[in-house]
Amino acid sequence: MKKLLLTISLILPTLFFAQESQNDTKCELTDNYQEPKPDKKIQGWLKRGDATIEDLRKHIALENDINISDVIFLRISEQKGNGIYSACVLGKEMKYKRMGTVFMKNNENPFDVAK
Known part of the structure; x- marks a missing residue:
């Protein structure tokens, strides 16, 4: 009985947090949302x-492959040398970074040559 309770107490929080992380990728904005300046x-x-932001x-x-107006920050x-940006693209949150003057997705490694 103790093993059953221990197993349930470990599995339920894991399932709860797994569902929370999947919902984080969607972004729902109100009609009067103001982008940060x-x-x-x-x-x-x-x-x-x-x-610049407009170049990103x-x-x-x-x-x-979408319209420029569909991208909402x-x-x-x-800073001058780098930046982190989070944008809503057709209801999906995407993160980008800037190193110098180069933009890339946040999870990409620019030094990975094994592609």
Whole structure:
């Protein structure tokens, strides 16, 4: 009986957290959602290398074969040398990063040559 209770007490929280992580990838925005505003100084500096927020928006739209207006930013965290961006693309949350002036998905490794 103790083994049964121990097994149930371990399995139920695992199933609960597994379901929570699947729901995190969907983004539902209200009609009056306001995108976060990027820092104007950093955007002015990034304009020299074509690495602004609008360039990232074009990159995401081209990569996913959608319209530019379908890309909505949820979070923007950036510095001159790097940045992390979270965007809602057709109801699905996607994370991107910037290293210098290069954009890529957050889970990609630019130094992985075994592709």
